[in-house]
Amino acid sequence: MNQMHKAGKTLLVLGAVFTVGLGTAGTVIATTQNAVVTKNGETKKLYMLTSDDTNDILKTAGVRTSHGDLVLRSTNAQGNIEVNVRTAYPVKVIADGTEKQVTAHFGDTARDVLQEAAITLGPVDTVNVPIDQLVEENTKISVRRNHIVTVKADGISTQVVTSTDTTAKQAVQKAGVSLGKHDELTAEADQPLTQEQYVAVNRVTYKDEVLTEDIPFDTVTEDDSSMFVGESKVKTEGSSGQKKIVRRTKYINGVAGETSVVSTSVVKDAVNKVVLNGTKEQPQEEETSSAQISSASSSAGQQVNGLSYSRVLTGKCTAYTGGGTTATGLPAAVGRVAVNPNEIPYGTRLYIASPDGSYVYGYAVAADTGGFVYSSSTMVDLYMDTEAECENFGRQTMNIYILN
Structure with a gap:
C-alpha cells in the first residue's frame, strides 16, 4: 500500500486507529472537541463534540461505512480529532495465467494493488494500466510477462522486448528484419519464445546448374539366315543418347552447402547397336586342305x-x-x-x-x-x-x- 496506508497501519498497531466494529464505547468528555472527517477525499468539520467515540463522530458527520472500509484516526497538534475513511472495493488482477480478486481502497494505485496481490514485476514486464494510476471499483489489472530476445541478421544484433507468446518469426519482424522466401531461423519460426533467447537469421539462396550426360547404347543381336554360322555384321550402328540434369546448390549466408538433383530429362534417346549373326550351316569343306x-x-x-x-x-x-x-x-x-x-x-x-x-x-x-x-x-x-x-x-x- 501507499505511504498513507503505512501510516494508518502503524497507528492501528498503536491502538489509535479504529475500523468499523472496533470502536470504543461512548465516552462523555469533560471538554468539547472539534473533528475533521474525510471520506474518499471529501471533508467535513465537526465542532463542540460531546463524544470522542469514532463511531459517534462518523454518525454525527453522516458518514456511513461498509465491511472492509479502512478507517484511520489520529489527533493533530491542535488536539483536534482527524478521521479518514477510505472505501473498499474489489479489483481483479490477472497474472501468470491466474486471476484473483484483491480488496483495494480509495486512493490505491495499480502498484499498491499488485503489491497487495504479491505480484512482482520483472524489468520488462508490462501492465495494462499506468502503474501509478488510481484504481476504481472493478478495475481489471493485467500483467504481461516479457523478456528480451536478441535477433542477429546480416551481421547486426538487435534486442527486442517480447511477450511469452511471441514467436521467433514475430520477434524477427519486431526487430525490423525482413525475411526472404527461403531464409531460415535458428529457432522454430512458429513456436513461442518462452524465455530470453538468441535468434539468428540465416540468409538462404539457391543456384541451379544444368549438366548434360551421355546415355550409353545397348548392343542387341538378331539372327540372319542369309549368313553362315560364325559370320556376323552390324545392321545398325549404335549411338549414345543425351540427358539433361539440373542440380541445385543451397547457399547459407553465401556459403555453398548441400547439392541435390532436382530434375532429369532425356534430350535425345540412345539408339541400340544391332548385330546380325548368321544361322546358315557351313558347307562341308575338304579336310585335306584349308584352301x-x-x-x-x-x-x-x-x-x-x-x-x-x-x-x-x-x-x-x-x-x-x-x-x-x-x-x-x-x-x-x-x-x-x-x-x-x-x-x-x-x-x-x-x-x-x-x-x-x-x-x-x-x-x-x-x-x-x-x-x-x-x-x-x-x-x-x-x-x-x-x-x-x-x-x-x-x-x-x-x-x-x-x-x-
Whole structure:
C-alpha cells in the first residue's frame, strides 16, 4: 500500500486507529472537541463534540461505512480529532495465467494493488494500466510477462522486448528484419519464445546448374539366315543418347552447402547397336586342305592391282584387333596378318581382296600366328583397328595373293 496506508497501519498497531466494529464505547468528555472527517477525499468539520467515540463522530458527520472500509484516526497538534475513511472495493488482477480478486481502497494505485496481490514485476514486464494510476471499483489489472530476445541478421544484433507468446518469426519482424522466401531461423519460426533467447537469421539462396550426360547404347543381336554360322555384321550402328540434369546448390549466408538433383530429362534417346549373326550351316569343306589353290596360271606375269603375284589361295578369313606384339616381334597393326606359317611362311608379302572385288583389305605381310591354326579352317586372320570393323567383316571368303 501507499505511504498513507503505512501510516494508518502503524497507528492501528498503536491502538489509535479504529475500523468499523472496533470502536470504543461512548465516552462523555469533560471538554468539547472539534473533528475533521474525510471520506474518499471529501471533508467535513465537526465542532463542540460531546463524544470522542469514532463511531459517534462518523454518525454525527453522516458518514456511513461498509465491511472492509479502512478507517484511520489520529489527533493533530491542535488536539483536534482527524478521521479518514477510505472505501473498499474489489479489483481483479490477472497474472501468470491466474486471476484473483484483491480488496483495494480509495486512493490505491495499480502498484499498491499488485503489491497487495504479491505480484512482482520483472524489468520488462508490462501492465495494462499506468502503474501509478488510481484504481476504481472493478478495475481489471493485467500483467504481461516479457523478456528480451536478441535477433542477429546480416551481421547486426538487435534486442527486442517480447511477450511469452511471441514467436521467433514475430520477434524477427519486431526487430525490423525482413525475411526472404527461403531464409531460415535458428529457432522454430512458429513456436513461442518462452524465455530470453538468441535468434539468428540465416540468409538462404539457391543456384541451379544444368549438366548434360551421355546415355550409353545397348548392343542387341538378331539372327540372319542369309549368313553362315560364325559370320556376323552390324545392321545398325549404335549411338549414345543425351540427358539433361539440373542440380541445385543451397547457399547459407553465401556459403555453398548441400547439392541435390532436382530434375532429369532425356534430350535425345540412345539408339541400340544391332548385330546380325548368321544361322546358315557351313558347307562341308575338304579336310585335306584349308584352301584351294587357284586354277589361275602361276606365271610371273599375273598381276593384281598392279602387283605381280605367283599364286592365289582362296579361303575363309576372319578379323581381330586389340594391339599387342605379333609372333614375329612386330607390333600388331593393320597390314600385319596372322597365318598358318606351315602354309604361308612369315614375311610373305600378300594382297588380300574378296573374289568379286567388293571388299579389299589390300597389301599385307604374314607376321603373326592365328589362334585358328588347330581349331578351324580359317586361312588368314586380318588385323583391324576397331572391334566394329571386325564385327562388320565377320567371316568372309577372300583371295590371298602371294606376291613376288
